[in-house]
Amino acid sequence: MNLSDREFQREILRFVKESYPHPAFADALNQRFGGSELSAHLHYLDNHGLIEMNASRLCGPEPMERLVSATITAKGIDYLEADGGLGAELGIVTVRLDTNQLREMLDKRIAESPGPESVKDRLRAKVLQMPEEALGQLSHRLFEILLGKAPDLIAHLRLLIS
Structure with missing residues (x-):
């Protein structure tokens, strides 16, 4: 099933x-x-x-x-x-990303990141095989991490929203 x-x-x-x-x-x-x-x-x-x-x-x-x-x-x-x-x-923000597009974005960023090729290859393979639901959870968690690590978040938001 x-x-x-x-x-x-x-x-x-x-x-x-x-x-x-x-x-x-x-x-x-x-x-x-x-x-x-x-x-x-x-x-x-x-x-x-x-x-x-x-x-x-x-x-x-x-x-x-x-x-x-x-x-x-x-x-x-x-x-x-x-x-x-x-x-x-009614106030619920829904962000939809196509799973293939998200996989491609993650795959590209992993490939461009510094680090051992063997580690990057394993991560890329895992992302490409990840079920849709797990990929959604991963993207949610990554978004939270990125917001927390953005040192110039306020400055970027002012530029993008103004």
């Missing part, structure tokens, strides 16, 4: 969005997507607040949940919007 299949998750979100504000029912979801991975992806999207799953609990020797429907949330709709949706306008 590949829970990092973002395109499949976006397809699910787009499909559920078509019925908004009403739920997309299990039969329609199963007919459109089928397969064993659908349930795991729906739970994953629900855990991240992008959809709300409605399930009924089946009793018996082995109790289980059965999907009834799924409804996209405002957060899910905003996730699909290129500009971050209404959430971005």
